[in-house]
Amino acid sequence: xxxxxxxxxxxxxxxxxxxxxxxxxxxxxxxxxxxxxxxxxxxxxxxxxxxxxxxxxxxxxxxxxxxxxxxxxxxxxxxxxx
Numbered sequence: 288x289x290x291x292x293x294x295x296x297x298x299x300x301x302x303x304x305x306x307x308x309x310x311x312x313x314x315x316x317x318x319x320x321x322x323x324x325x326x327x328x329x330x331x332x333x334x335x336x337x338x339x340x341x342x343x344x345x346x347x348x349x350x351x352x353x354x355x356x357x358x359x360x361x362x363x364x365x366x367x368x369x
Contacts, residue, residue, distance in 0.1 A: 289343065292343065292353075292355070292356050293336060293339050293340060293343070295355070296315045296317060296318060296321075296339050297315070297332065297335060297336055297339065299315050299316070299317060300313045300314065300315045300332075300335055301313065301314060301315075301316070302328065302331065302332075305324070309326070310324050310325065310326055310331075311324065311325050311326075311327065311328050311330075311331035312324050312331070313325075313331050313332065313334075313335045314335075315335070315339070317354055317355065318339065318342060318354070320342070321335070321338050321339055321342050322335070322338070323335035323337070323338045343356075
């Protein structure tokens, strides 16, 4: 489920060439403040994946909402066992 979230946002990312063709810039608009750069498109995409992972970890640690992140029903039981 976490990997699906990361992959989904990577697939929604937009890329552009910056610095007179020397670097790539990527962002995923669904996740505010998430962006990355790299010397190649592959490096930029890898950096964006790392950024999404870090963003997700911070949101989970701080119990902040995560857009379009849902735990499938039945996967985790919230029942307290006595």
